[in-house]
Amino acid sequence: MDIILVLVFFASGIILGRINRTGYYVKSFVNKFMMWAVYVLLFLLGISVGNNPQIMDNFHTLGWQALLLAVGSVFGSLFLGWLLALIYQKIDEYEK
Amino acid sequence: MKNSFKILFFFAVGILFSSIDILPDWLLNEDLSGYALFLLMLIVGVGVGSDDTIISVLDKFSFRVLLIPFVVIIGSLGGAALISLFVSYVSVTEAMAVGAGFGYYSLSAILISELGGQELGVVALLANIIREILTLVMAPFIVPFFGKFAVIVSGGATAMDVTLPVVVRYSGKDMAVMAIFSGLILSLLVPVLIPFILSFFSF
Numbered sequence: 001m002d003i004i005l006v007l008v009f010f011a012s013g014i015i016l017g018r019i020n021r022t023g024y025y026v027k028s029f030v031n032k033f034m035m036w037a038v039y040v041l042l043f044l045l046g047i048s049v050g051n052n053p054q055i056m057d058n059f060h061t062l063g064w065q066a067l068l069l070a071v072g073s074v075f076g077s078l079f080l081g082w083l084l085a086l087i088y089q090k091i092d093e094y095e096k
Numbered sequence: 097m098k099n100s101f102k103i104l105f106f107f108a109v110g111i112l113f114s115s116i117d118i119l120p121d122w123l124l125n126e127d128l129s130g131y132a133l134f135l136l137m138l139i140v141g142v143g144v145g146s147d148d149t150i151i152s153v154l155d156k157f158s159f160r161v162l163l164i165p166f167v168v169i170i171g172s173l174g175g176a177a178l179i180s181l182f183v184s185y186v187s188v189t190e191a192m193a194v195g196a197g198f199g200y201y202s203l204s205a206i207l208i209s210e211l212g213g214q215e216l217g218v219v220a221l222l223a224n225i226i227r228e229i230l231t232l233v234m235a236p237f238i239v240p241f242f243g244k245f246a247v248i249v250s251g252g253a254t255a256m257d258v259t260l261p262v263v264v265r266y267s268g269k270d271m272a273v274m275a276i277f278s279g280l281i282l283s284l285l286v287p288v289l290i291p292f293i294l295s296f297f298s299f
Contacts, residue, residue, distance in 0.1 A: 009140070081250075
Protein backbone atom coordinates (compact mmCIF):
# COMPACT_ATOMS: atom_id res chain seq x y z
CA MET A 1 0.00 0.00 0.00
CA ASP A 2 2.77 2.41 0.99
CA ILE A 3 4.57 1.47 -2.18
CA ILE A 4 1.65 2.45 -4.37
CA LEU A 5 1.15 5.67 -2.40
CA VAL A 6 4.81 6.61 -2.97
CA LEU A 7 4.32 6.26 -6.72
CA VAL A 8 1.00 8.11 -6.63
CA PHE A 9 2.57 11.06 -4.81
CA PHE A 10 5.51 11.07 -7.22
CA ALA A 11 3.22 11.00 -10.27
CA SER A 12 0.91 13.70 -8.84
CA GLY A 13 3.96 15.85 -8.20
CA ILE A 14 5.08 15.53 -11.81
CA ILE A 15 1.62 16.47 -13.07
CA LEU A 16 1.40 19.43 -10.65
CA GLY A 17 4.85 20.57 -11.67
CA ARG A 18 3.95 20.34 -15.38
CA ILE A 19 0.76 22.35 -14.93
CA ASN A 20 2.34 24.95 -12.71
CA ARG A 21 5.80 25.55 -14.08
CA THR A 22 6.20 29.28 -13.62
CA GLY A 23 9.94 29.30 -13.82
CA TYR A 24 12.70 30.24 -11.48
CA TYR A 25 10.77 30.80 -8.25
CA VAL A 26 9.10 27.41 -8.27
CA LYS A 27 12.45 25.79 -9.01
CA SER A 28 14.42 27.47 -6.25
CA PHE A 29 11.63 26.86 -3.74
CA VAL A 30 11.41 23.20 -4.72
CA ASN A 31 15.18 22.75 -4.44
CA LYS A 32 15.39 24.37 -1.02
CA PHE A 33 12.39 22.54 0.29
CA MET A 34 13.57 19.22 -1.04
CA MET A 35 16.97 19.65 0.59
CA TRP A 36 15.40 20.35 3.96
CA ALA A 37 12.86 17.54 3.61
CA VAL A 38 15.78 15.18 3.00
CA TYR A 39 17.65 16.52 6.03
CA VAL A 40 14.59 16.15 8.25
CA LEU A 41 13.91 12.62 7.01
CA LEU A 42 17.49 11.51 7.56
CA PHE A 43 17.45 13.10 10.99
CA LEU A 44 14.29 11.10 11.74
CA LEU A 45 15.91 7.96 10.33
CA GLY A 46 18.87 8.62 12.64
CA ILE A 47 16.56 8.88 15.62
CA SER A 48 14.78 5.62 14.96
CA VAL A 49 18.02 3.87 14.09
CA GLY A 50 19.50 5.12 17.37
CA ASN A 51 16.50 3.70 19.20
CA ASN A 52 16.92 0.33 17.51
CA PRO A 53 19.55 -1.68 19.40
CA GLN A 54 19.53 -4.39 16.74
CA ILE A 55 20.85 -1.91 14.19
CA MET A 56 23.22 -0.10 16.54
CA ASP A 57 24.84 -3.37 17.65
CA ASN A 58 25.31 -4.47 14.06
CA PHE A 59 26.50 -1.19 12.63
CA HIS A 60 29.88 -2.49 11.51
CA THR A 61 28.25 -5.48 9.80
CA LEU A 62 25.88 -3.15 7.97
CA GLY A 63 28.84 -1.01 6.96
CA TRP A 64 30.62 -3.98 5.42
CA GLN A 65 27.46 -5.07 3.60
CA ALA A 66 27.11 -1.55 2.24
CA LEU A 67 30.71 -1.46 1.04
CA LEU A 68 30.40 -4.84 -0.68
CA LEU A 69 27.08 -3.93 -2.33
CA ALA A 70 28.54 -0.62 -3.53
CA VAL A 71 31.57 -2.40 -4.99
CA GLY A 72 29.26 -4.96 -6.64
CA SER A 73 27.07 -2.26 -8.21
CA VAL A 74 30.04 -0.20 -9.39
CA PHE A 75 31.92 -3.12 -10.96
CA GLY A 76 28.77 -4.63 -12.45
CA SER A 77 28.14 -1.29 -14.15
CA LEU A 78 31.80 -0.87 -15.13
CA PHE A 79 31.92 -4.30 -16.74
CA LEU A 80 28.80 -3.75 -18.84
CA GLY A 81 29.85 -0.17 -19.63
CA TRP A 82 33.18 -1.51 -20.88
CA LEU A 83 31.38 -4.11 -22.99
CA LEU A 84 29.07 -1.45 -24.44
CA ALA A 85 31.96 0.85 -25.38
CA LEU A 86 33.70 -2.13 -27.02
CA ILE A 87 30.59 -3.05 -29.02
CA TYR A 88 30.15 0.55 -30.21
CA GLN A 89 33.79 0.62 -31.24
CA LYS A 90 33.44 -2.60 -33.23
CA ILE A 91 30.29 -1.35 -34.96
CA ASP A 92 32.03 1.90 -35.92
CA GLU A 93 35.04 0.02 -37.27
CA TYR A 94 32.79 -2.30 -39.25
CA GLU A 95 30.85 0.57 -40.78
CA LYS A 96 33.96 2.44 -41.88
CA MET B 97 30.85 15.63 -1.58
CA LYS B 98 29.94 18.47 0.77
CA ASN B 99 26.34 17.38 0.56
CA SER B 100 27.04 13.78 1.50
CA PHE B 101 28.74 14.97 4.66
CA LYS B 102 25.74 17.15 5.45
CA ILE B 103 23.41 14.19 4.99
CA LEU B 104 25.56 11.97 7.19
CA PHE B 105 25.72 14.81 9.71
CA PHE B 106 21.94 15.00 10.05
CA PHE B 107 21.74 11.22 10.26
CA ALA B 108 24.42 11.16 12.97
CA VAL B 109 22.77 13.97 14.92
CA GLY B 110 19.56 11.94 14.81
CA ILE B 111 21.35 8.94 16.31
CA LEU B 112 22.95 11.16 18.94
CA PHE B 113 19.61 12.75 19.89
CA SER B 114 17.96 9.36 20.23
CA SER B 115 20.40 8.36 22.96
CA ILE B 116 20.04 11.48 25.10
CA ASP B 117 16.28 11.17 25.31
CA ILE B 118 15.28 14.82 25.08
CA LEU B 119 12.88 14.49 22.19
CA PRO B 120 9.11 14.81 22.45
CA ASP B 121 7.15 11.62 21.84
CA TRP B 122 5.49 12.82 18.65
CA LEU B 123 8.88 13.02 16.96
CA LEU B 124 9.41 9.35 17.63
CA ASN B 125 6.16 8.39 15.96
CA GLU B 126 7.03 6.05 13.07
CA ASP B 127 4.09 7.31 10.99
CA LEU B 128 5.67 10.76 10.87
CA SER B 129 8.50 9.74 8.56
CA GLY B 130 5.97 7.97 6.34
CA TYR B 131 4.01 11.20 5.85
CA ALA B 132 7.23 13.12 5.36
CA LEU B 133 8.21 10.65 2.65
CA PHE B 134 4.93 11.20 0.78
CA LEU B 135 5.50 14.94 0.96
CA LEU B 136 9.06 14.51 -0.28
CA MET B 137 7.90 12.37 -3.21
CA LEU B 138 5.36 15.04 -4.13
CA ILE B 139 8.05 17.73 -4.07
CA VAL B 140 10.51 15.59 -6.04
CA GLY B 141 7.75 15.09 -8.59
CA VAL B 142 7.03 18.83 -8.81
CA GLY B 143 10.74 19.41 -9.32
CA VAL B 144 10.80 16.90 -12.15
CA GLY B 145 7.59 18.16 -13.76
CA SER B 146 8.45 21.86 -13.62
CA ASP B 147 11.95 21.42 -14.99
CA ASP B 148 12.07 22.08 -18.73
CA THR B 149 15.74 21.19 -18.99
CA ILE B 150 14.70 17.59 -18.36
CA ILE B 151 12.62 17.64 -21.53
CA SER B 152 15.44 19.25 -23.50
CA VAL B 153 17.90 16.60 -22.30
CA LEU B 154 15.46 13.84 -23.23
CA ASP B 155 15.51 15.37 -26.72
CA LYS B 156 19.12 14.23 -27.05
CA PHE B 157 17.78 10.73 -26.93
CA SER B 158 19.22 8.15 -29.29
CA PHE B 159 19.35 4.41 -29.01
CA ARG B 160 23.08 4.46 -28.35
CA VAL B 161 22.77 6.97 -25.54
CA LEU B 162 19.78 5.20 -24.05
CA LEU B 163 21.77 1.99 -23.64
CA ILE B 164 24.12 3.69 -21.16
CA PRO B 165 21.62 4.07 -18.28
CA PHE B 166 20.30 0.66 -19.28
CA VAL B 167 23.65 -1.06 -18.65
CA VAL B 168 23.93 0.82 -15.35
CA ILE B 169 20.58 -0.63 -14.27
CA ILE B 170 21.51 -4.18 -15.24
CA GLY B 171 25.05 -3.83 -13.90
CA SER B 172 24.07 -2.28 -10.57
CA LEU B 173 21.22 -4.66 -9.83
CA GLY B 174 23.14 -7.66 -11.13
CA GLY B 175 26.37 -6.76 -9.35
CA ALA B 176 24.58 -6.21 -6.05
CA ALA B 177 22.58 -9.43 -6.48
CA LEU B 178 25.80 -11.34 -7.14
CA ILE B 179 27.33 -9.96 -3.93
CA SER B 180 24.24 -10.97 -1.95
CA LEU B 181 24.92 -14.61 -2.84
CA PHE B 182 28.11 -14.37 -0.79
CA VAL B 183 26.75 -12.20 2.03
CA SER B 184 24.37 -14.23 4.12
CA TYR B 185 22.49 -11.30 5.70
CA VAL B 186 21.14 -9.74 2.50
CA SER B 187 18.59 -11.34 0.19
CA VAL B 188 18.83 -10.94 -3.58
CA THR B 189 15.80 -8.62 -3.55
CA GLU B 190 17.21 -6.42 -0.81
CA ALA B 191 20.56 -6.20 -2.57
CA MET B 192 18.90 -5.20 -5.85
CA ALA B 193 16.89 -2.50 -4.06
CA VAL B 194 20.11 -1.07 -2.60
CA GLY B 195 21.76 -1.29 -6.02
CA ALA B 196 18.78 0.54 -7.55
CA GLY B 197 19.79 3.62 -5.56
CA PHE B 198 22.41 4.25 -8.30
CA GLY B 199 24.29 6.54 -5.89
CA TYR B 200 21.22 8.70 -5.15
CA TYR B 201 21.72 8.05 -1.45
CA SER B 202 19.29 10.53 0.10
CA LEU B 203 16.19 9.39 -1.74
CA SER B 204 17.08 5.69 -1.85
CA ALA B 205 17.86 5.55 1.89
CA ILE B 206 14.57 7.19 2.78
CA LEU B 207 12.52 5.08 0.38
CA ILE B 208 14.13 1.83 1.44
CA SER B 209 13.93 2.52 5.16
CA GLU B 210 10.19 3.11 4.77
CA LEU B 211 9.46 0.26 2.38
CA GLY B 212 12.09 -2.34 3.20
CA GLY B 213 12.98 -1.74 6.83
CA GLN B 214 15.35 0.61 8.60
CA GLU B 215 18.25 -1.78 8.70
CA LEU B 216 18.25 -2.00 4.92
CA GLY B 217 17.74 1.77 4.78
CA VAL B 218 21.00 2.29 6.64
CA VAL B 219 22.76 -0.12 4.26
CA ALA B 220 21.30 1.81 1.30
CA LEU B 221 22.47 5.14 2.73
CA LEU B 222 26.02 3.92 3.27
CA ALA B 223 26.26 1.87 0.07
CA ASN B 224 25.12 4.72 -2.15
CA ILE B 225 27.35 7.30 -0.46
CA ILE B 226 30.23 4.86 -0.91
CA ARG B 227 29.32 4.55 -4.60
CA GLU B 228 29.61 8.29 -5.03
CA ILE B 229 32.93 8.44 -3.16
CA LEU B 230 34.33 5.41 -5.04
CA THR B 231 33.49 7.08 -8.34
CA LEU B 232 35.17 10.36 -7.37
CA VAL B 233 38.26 8.61 -6.06
CA MET B 234 38.63 5.90 -8.71
CA ALA B 235 37.79 8.03 -11.76
CA PRO B 236 41.37 8.42 -13.05
CA PHE B 237 42.08 4.70 -12.58
CA ILE B 238 38.96 3.14 -14.08
CA VAL B 239 39.01 4.98 -17.42
CA PRO B 240 42.10 3.12 -18.77
CA PHE B 241 40.58 -0.24 -17.81
CA PHE B 242 36.88 0.17 -18.51
CA GLY B 243 36.80 2.66 -21.36
CA LYS B 244 35.18 6.00 -22.05
CA PHE B 245 31.87 5.28 -20.31
CA ALA B 246 33.57 4.13 -17.10
CA VAL B 247 33.01 7.21 -14.94
CA ILE B 248 29.47 7.74 -16.24
CA VAL B 249 28.32 4.21 -15.44
CA SER B 250 30.17 4.10 -12.14
CA GLY B 251 28.61 7.40 -11.06
CA GLY B 252 25.08 6.23 -11.91
CA ALA B 253 22.54 8.87 -10.92
CA THR B 254 25.29 11.18 -9.65
CA ALA B 255 26.80 11.52 -13.15
CA MET B 256 24.45 14.46 -13.76
CA ASP B 257 25.72 16.54 -10.83
CA VAL B 258 28.23 15.46 -8.17
CA THR B 259 30.43 13.25 -10.34
CA LEU B 260 29.95 15.26 -13.56
CA PRO B 261 33.23 17.18 -13.03
CA VAL B 262 35.27 13.96 -12.90
CA VAL B 263 33.44 12.63 -15.96
CA VAL B 264 34.48 15.73 -17.90
CA ARG B 265 38.01 15.65 -16.54
CA TYR B 266 38.83 11.97 -17.11
CA SER B 267 36.47 10.89 -19.92
CA GLY B 268 36.35 14.13 -21.85
CA LYS B 269 34.04 17.08 -22.45
CA ASP B 270 32.17 15.22 -25.17
CA MET B 271 30.87 12.81 -22.52
CA ALA B 272 29.13 15.56 -20.51
CA VAL B 273 25.78 15.42 -22.32
CA MET B 274 25.69 11.63 -22.08
CA ALA B 275 26.53 11.84 -18.39
CA ILE B 276 23.68 14.26 -17.72
CA PHE B 277 21.27 12.18 -19.79
CA SER B 278 22.22 8.92 -18.07
CA GLY B 279 22.24 10.48 -14.58
CA LEU B 280 18.86 12.05 -15.18
CA ILE B 281 17.20 8.86 -16.42
CA LEU B 282 18.62 6.94 -13.46
CA SER B 283 17.55 9.60 -10.94
CA LEU B 284 14.03 9.50 -12.33
CA LEU B 285 13.98 5.71 -12.08
CA VAL B 286 15.10 5.52 -8.43
CA PRO B 287 11.64 6.29 -6.96
CA VAL B 288 10.03 3.92 -9.47
CA LEU B 289 12.43 0.96 -9.40
CA ILE B 290 12.94 0.70 -5.64
CA PRO B 291 9.23 0.30 -4.76
CA PHE B 292 8.86 -2.03 -7.74
CA ILE B 293 11.74 -4.28 -6.67
CA LEU B 294 10.68 -4.37 -3.03
CA SER B 295 7.08 -5.23 -3.84
CA PHE B 296 7.25 -7.57 -6.80
CA PHE B 297 10.26 -9.69 -6.12
CA SER B 298 10.61 -11.85 -3.08
CA PHE B 299 13.53 -14.22 -3.22
